[in-house]
Amino acid sequence: MDIKAYLPEAIKKIPTHMDFVGQKKAEKMFQMIIISFAVVGFIWGYICQQFSQTMYILITGFVISCLLTLPPWSMFRKNPLSWQKARPEAEEIGSTTTSASAQKSKKKK
Numbered sequence: 001m002d003i004k005a006y007l008p009e010a011i012k013k014i015p016t017h018m019d020f021v022g023q024k025k026a027e028k029m030f031q032m033i034i035i036s037f038a039v040v041g042f043i044w045g046y047i048c049q050q051f052s053q054t055m056y057i058l059i060t061g062f063v064i065s066c067l068l069t070l071p072p073w074s075m076f077r078k079n080p081l082s083w084q085k086a087r088p089e090a091e092e093i094g095s096t097t098t099s100a101s102a103q104k105s106k107k108k109k
């Protein structure tokens with residue numbers, strides 16, 4: 001069962017990809033947010049002498065970093081890949097059978 005058939009056109013048009021440079025940016029941003037919230041949370045928890053305060057701050061940082069880095073925002077899609085054009089299907093079938101028969105003839109020799 002394909003769920004895409006039942007989705008409205010507006011939902012189908014939402015981009016769901018992120019390029020490699022965008023993935024690197026998102027990973028770096030995620031790490032910086034988590035580390036900074038962990039440091040602040042540790043210091044605040046140490047001052048308050050409550051580990052729960054540290055965990056609340058760290059969880060807040062995690063949620064913020066997920067909201068900023070998981071969706072494929074346009075800042076993560078600025079360097080698209082240029083893919084090669086697809087070969088016609090007839091060429092692919094012909095080349096695979098030719099290469100397979102060439103390999104068989106090499107094995108026989």
